[in-house]
Structures are given as structure tokens and as C-alpha cells.
Amino acid sequence: MMRHQGAALPGKSAPDRHAIGPHFFRKIAVFAPIEGAEQSFLQRLVASEGNVPPDHHLVRAGEEYGPILVVNSGWAVRYRTLADGSRQIANFILPGDFIGLNATVMSVSDYDVASITPMSFARLRIDDIIAMMETHPRLCAAIFWCNAREESILFEHLTSLGRRSALERVAHLLVELLRRLQLIELAEGDSFVMPLTQQLIADSVGLTAIHVNRMMRALEQNGLIAYSRHPVPRLHVRDVRRLEAAAGFEDGYLHFTEMPMRTRRAIENANGG
Amino acid sequence: MMRHQGAALPGKSAPDRHAIGPHFFRKIAVFAPIEGAEQSFLQRLVASEGNVPPDHHLVRAGEEYGPILVVNSGWAVRYRTLADGSRQIANFILPGDFIGLNATVMSVSDYDVASITPMSFARLRIDDIIAMMETHPRLCAAIFWCNAREESILFEHLTSLGRRSALERVAHLLVELLRRLQLIELAEGDSFVMPLTQQLIADSVGLTAIHVNRMMRALEQNGLIAYSRHPVPRLHVRDVRRLEAAAGFEDGYLHFTEMPMRTRRAIENANGG
DNA sequence: CGGCTACTTGAAGGATTTCAACGTAGGTGG
DNA sequence: CCACCTACGTTGAAATCCTTCAAGTAGCCG
Numbered sequence: 208m209m210r211h212q213g214a215a216l217p218g219k220s221a222p223d224r225h226a227i228g229p230h231f232f233r234k235i236a237v238f239a240p241i242e243g244a245e246q247s248f249l250q251r252l253v254a255s256e257g258n259v260p261p262d263h264h265l266v267r268a269g270e271e272y273g274p275i276l277v278v279n280s281g282w283a284v285r286y287r288t289l290a291d292g293s294r295q296i297a298n299f300i301l302p303g304d305f306i307g308l309n310a311t312v313m314s315v316s317d318y319d320v321a322s323i324t325p326m327s328f329a330r331l332r333i334d335d336i337i338a339m340m341e342t343h344p345r346l347c348a349a350i351f352w353c354n355a356r357e358e359s360i361l362f363e364h365l366t367s368l369g370r371r372s373a374l375e376r377v378a379h380l381l382v383e384l385l386r387r388l389q390l391i392e393l394a395e396g397d398s399f400v401m402p403l404t405q406q407l408i409a410d411s412v413g414l415t416a417i418h419v420n421r422m423m424r425a426l427e428q429n430g431l432i433a434y435s436r437h438p439v440p441r442l443h444v445r446d447v448r449r450l451e452a453a454a455g456f457e458d459g460y461l462h463f464t465e466m467p468m469r470t471r472r473a474i475e476n477a478n479g480g
Numbered sequence: 481m482m483r484h485q486g487a488a489l490p491g492k493s494a495p496d497r498h499a500i501g502p503h504f505f506r507k508i509a510v511f512a513p514i515e516g517a518e519q520s521f522l523q524r525l526v527a528s529e530g531n532v533p534p535d536h537h538l539v540r541a542g543e544e545y546g547p548i549l550v551v552n553s554g555w556a557v558r559y560r561t562l563a564d565g566s567r568q569i570a571n572f573i574l575p576g577d578f579i580g581l582n583a584t585v586m587s588v589s590d591y592d593v594a595s596i597t598p599m600s601f602a603r604l605r606i607d608d609i610i611a612m613m614e615t616h617p618r619l620c621a622a623i624f625w626c627n628a629r630e631e632s633i634l635f636e637h638l639t640s641l642g643r644r645s646a647l648e649r650v651a652h653l654l655v656e657l658l659r660r661l662q663l664i665e666l667a668e669g670d671s672f673v674m675p676l677t678q679q680l681i682a683d684s685v686g687l688t689a690i691h692v693n694r695m696m697r698a699l700e701q702n703g704l705i706a707y708s709r710h711p712v713p714r715l716h717v718r719d720v721r722r723l724e725a726a727a728g729f730e731d732g733y734l735h736f737t738e739m740p741m742r743t744r745r746a747i748e749n750a751n752g753g
Numbered sequence: 754c755g756g757c758t759a760c761t762t763g764a765a766g767g768a769t770t771t772c773a774a775c776g777t778a779g780g781t782g783g
Numbered sequence: 784c785c786a787c788c789t790a791c792g793t794t795g796a797a798a799t800c801c802t803t804c805a806a807g808t809a810g811c812c813g
Binding site (some may be wrong): 754755756757758759760761762763764765766767768769770771772773774775776777778779780781782783 | 784785786787788789790791792793794795796797798799800801802803804805806807808809810811812813
Binding site (some may be wrong): 495690693694697 | 790791792793794
């Protein structure tokens with residue numbers, strides 16, 4: 208059904224090919240570095256790797272979760288569809304993000320996840336993750352932190368929809384994407400490859416695609432952003448400061464910070480002491 | 481500074497006074513019953529109990545988390561404040577809910593929590609919770625489930641702000657509160673004590689208090705709800721079905737049951753019709 | 754070339770906000 | 784016990800933001 212990545216590797220001799228790519232470890236390092244034995248333990252947990260084309264469903268609302276995925280490349284989108292056919296996007300899923308982590312405590316999904324671009328990812332068996340949570344408290348805490356950070360981003364998104372103007376919402380999304388991509392080293396300076404259509408942005412920020420268009424043109428005409436279509440669509444943030452100001456952006460919610468001391472101490476004592 | 485509940489207990493003789501009230505266990509039972517040894521283990525973890533009056537801050541954005549709380553009675557609100565002074569409420573915190581669970585993996589809060597009514601709660605030390613996660617995997621999973629459910633409610637809230645009309649948003653909030661209160665047995669039939677001002681509702685659903693007023697009057701005039709002020713403010717849902725229809729409400733996101741709502745409706749219609 | 758998708762622009766309409774009053778209930782101090 | 788004060792709720796009218804409707808452009812792929 209779904210084929211593994213067809214890289215022409217000579218047998219199984221490649222000893223430590225990384226199944227979970229570097230973006231995950233860059234992101235998680237904000238919380239705690241995952242290195243050495245821990246990293247190889249996590250790598251050995253990878254059951255398989257996968258690829259999907261754009262517009263492919265990875266999780267479906269109302270259906271059982273599949274394996275948990277860690278994105279290695281490509282973008283996906285998590286959303287709910289309403290009775291009238293309109294949809295609301297919760298968040299854009301970037302390399303290094305988990306997909307379907309709720310499967311550890313819920314059997315059926317209440318949202319959809321679909322790829323936007325071609326994607327590659329590592330698959331982790333749910334039972335292995337649950338077992339890991341008992342044996343490796345630091346990794347358990349790291350997963351808990353990923354969840355908490357995602358929830359924080361969701362809250363900021365809610366704040367946008369509830370209390371910010373159309374211009375602010377669009378600007379805010381663009382700054383957030385820039386910052387998240389910079390963290391995983393997928394931005395080049397203040398620009399990044401931009402796979403989102405204006406309709407996707409609209410479904411995220413609660414506007415019509417038409418109005419998103421007007422807001423982006425306004426940002427462009429004021430010299431805050433620029434857009435180039437070739438060779439691939441790319442967004443350039445011309446003035447990060449002014450874009451942040453236009454968005455009412457505060458970066459605290461992204462938690463570019465460290466693990467609290469007490470958590471580190473507790474975990475170290477449990478393990479070594 | 482903060483006094484313990486002044487109940488005139490005769491010394492320490494009361495052996496097993498429940499520090500975490502019943503609402504928490506009713507809610508969590510949807511996921512897994514916490515009974516016997518597990519329940520008493522959790523009860524022994526309670527470091528102390530506390531009370532606060534209305535409009536009291538329990539968590540402050542930008543400051544370190546205090547102990548983790550489990551609400552025993554009263555309502556609180558979790559929100560962020562924007563630069564211009566407006567605020568966005570993420571969720572209303574009811575009896576049985578945790579406060580400050582993120583303290584397990586983050587040291588500084590990025591949101592405020594404040595009481596709406598007088599509240600009572602149990603305090604749990606963060607270190608004890610972290611230790612518990614390693615020794616009691618079922619309790620760890622239960623906490624993980626609480627987080628996942630809260631995130632799911634937040635997503636539905638986001639969907640309201642992004643894609644529903646003012647009338648739908650208000651109706652949706654009222655149905656959600658009814659359902660959550662029924663789960664913890666704090667509703668009486670289809671009515672419940674309503675401590676929220678229209679301004680609080682407005683800050684939750686992203687409208688002005690004036691427009692919330694108009695929407696509530698519309699719901700009242702159409703016979704969907706009724707409001708009585710004495711002896712305490714109380715909201716009566718006169719027609720749950722029609723209120724749910726007006727809200728575009730689907731209860732899957734609350735994770736009450738294994739059975740999706742459309743299935744249950746189909747069964748009820750088949751029986752009653 | 755035709756058909757598709759995404760993007761762009763203008764004008765009219767509608768939903769929600771803003772501004773401005775007024776009502777009502779509870780609490781406080783004279 | 785009444786006068787005043789404050790917080791919350793209620794209503795109307797004007798202004799604004801965003802949507803809807805309509806039309807047209809640009810690039811891509813068969």
C-alpha cells in the first residue's frame with residue numbers, strides 16, 4: 208500500500224542511518240538535548256519510514272489512529288471540517304513535529320491531518336511509545352513538552368481569531384512560520400519556501416481567501432514582505448520588526464526556552480541517583 | 481499568606497478526608513476509573529488545600545508556576561492579555577480540572593488564571609507529580625488524557641472563532657458548559673448555576689459584550705434558553721436539541737463516549753419515532 | 754490550445770463594532 | 784430608610800470591517 212523510501216541502500220549495512228531527521232532534535236533541544244544513548248534508543252524505536260504525495264490524508268476524523276509519525280520533510284495541516292463544508296485549520300505541521308501523538312491516550316481521532324507538500328516521516332508504534340514513557344522519563348518529559356508547546360501555539364492562534372484584525376492575523380501567522388522555521392534551520396535569513404495557498408491561510412486565520420489576498424497585498428505594498436514565485440514560491444520578510452509590530456507579536460508562547468531546573472533534577476535523581 | 485480551609489476538624493484524627501473532590505474522578509472515569517490503591521495514592525499526594533475569593537489570580541503570565549491545583553469547587557478562567565488591554569479567554573476551568581499542569585515541563589507561565597467565583601482546591605507539589613509519572617504509568621496516562629481533552633476543547637473553541645457566526649458561538653459555548661457540568665454532576669437537568677457575565681462570555685467567544693447580549697436575547701426569544709436571576713443566576717436550556725442545532729454542535733471533541741453523536745441521534749430517532 | 758488552479762481587483766451587502774443612552778439590582782454611608 | 788454609587792444588562796443608530804458576488808488575469812499541464 209504505502210511504499211518505503213526507495214533509497215538504493217546496499218543491504219542493511221548502513222549502520223546508523225537516521226530515521227528521525229535532524230529537525231526534531233533541533234526543536235527538542237530547546238527543552239533538553241537528546242543525545243547519545245537516548246538518541247539511538249529513540250532511533251531504534253522507528254518501525255519504518257514513509258513518503259506521501261501532497262493532499263494525502265495521514266489521520267482521519269472519526270477513524271482509529273495509525274502509528275505516530277515524526278515529520279522529516281514537508282508540510283502538513285491539521286483541521287476540522289464543519290457540517291456546512293467550511294473548515295478550520297488548527298495548525299501547520301512542520302518538519303520535526305509529531306503527528307497523532309494523542310493516539311497514546313485516545314483511540315479515535317477528532318481531527319484530520321493531510322499533507323500539503325510531498326512529505327517523508329518516521330513511523331513509531333504506539334505501544335513502543337507507551338513503553339518508552341515508563342522506561343525513559345526524560346523522553347517522556349520531552350514528549351509532554353512538545354504537547355504543551357503545541358497547546359501554547361494553539362492558544363495564541365485562538366487569540367488571533369478572537370481579538371486581532373484581519374491584517375494582524377495574517378501578519379502574525381507569517382511571523383510565527385518564520386520563527387518556527389528558523390528554529391529548525393529551514394529558513395534562509397528572513398525568507399522561507401512558502402507552500403501555503405491563500406485559501407489555506409484563510410482557513411487558518413478565519414477569513415476568506417479574498418480578504419487574505421488584500422491583507423497580503425497591503426503588507427507587500429508597505430514593504431513588510433515580498434513574494435517571489437520562482438524557482439519555488441518563497442516569502443521574504445523585508446522588515447521583521449515592523450511585521451511583528453503589525454502583528455502584535457510576542458514570542459513568549461513559542462517557548463524558545465529551557466527545561467525548568469526542577470524537572471531536570473528530578474529526572475537525573477531518578478535515573479542516576 | 482493563604483489560609484487552609486478553616487473547617488473545625490477535631491485534630492488530625494480524620495483519617496481519609498478526601499482532599500481531591502469527586503468531580504475529578506467523575507471526569508477521569510470517562511478515560512479510566514481511578515480507584516482503590518491508585519486513588520488513595522493520589523489523595524496522599526495532596527500537599528494542602530486552599531480557598532480563594534472571586535477575582536483572585538492563581539497563575540500569572542511571565543511568572544513561575546506555583547503548585548499544581550485540582551479544583552474542588554468554583555469556576556476560574558484562563559486567558560492572555562494583549563498589548564491594547566483586550567483579552568482572550570482560552571477556557572473556563574470547572575471543578576475537576578487541573579490548573580498549571582504545564583509546570584511539569586515549563587517553569588514560567590504564558591497565561592493568567594483567575595478565579596471567577598469563590599474556589600476551593602487541592603494543591604499538589606510539582607516534584608511529586610513528576611515522580612508519580614515514573615512510578616504510576618496509569619496515572620501518568622490519565623494526566624496525559626486530561627491534557628489531550630483540554631487541547632481538543634481548545635481546538636473546538638478555535639473552530640468557533642474562525643468559522644461560526646456570533647449566534648452559533650454563544651450557543652456553542654452554552655451547550656459545552658452544560659455538557660461539561662452534566663458530566664461532573666453539577667447541572668440540574670438542563671440548567672446550571674451561571675456565574676459568567678456577558679463580558680466574560682464576550683472575551684471567550686471574541687465578540688463585544690453588547691453583541692453577546694443581543695445573541696442571548698435572540699436565543700431567549702426563540703425559546704432555546706431562559707435565564708433566572710434568583711436566588712442565584714441560573715441558565716435553563718429549554719430545548720437542548722434546538723440549541724445544539726443552532727450551535728452546529730457535535731460532541732465528539734468532548735470525548736465523553738465511544739459512540740459518536742450522530743450514531744446516538746440515529747438510535748434515539750429510531751426508538752422515539 | 755483549452756482547462757484548471759491560484760491569484761487579483763471592484764462594488765455591494767451584511768454582520769459586528771462603536772458610540773450613546775438608559776434600566777436595574779445590590780451595597781454603602783448618611 | 785433613602786440617596787448615591789457601581790456593575791451588569793439592555794436597546795438604538797451610525798460606522799466599519801469583512802464577506803459575497805462578479806469578473807478577469809497569470810501560470811501550468813495535458
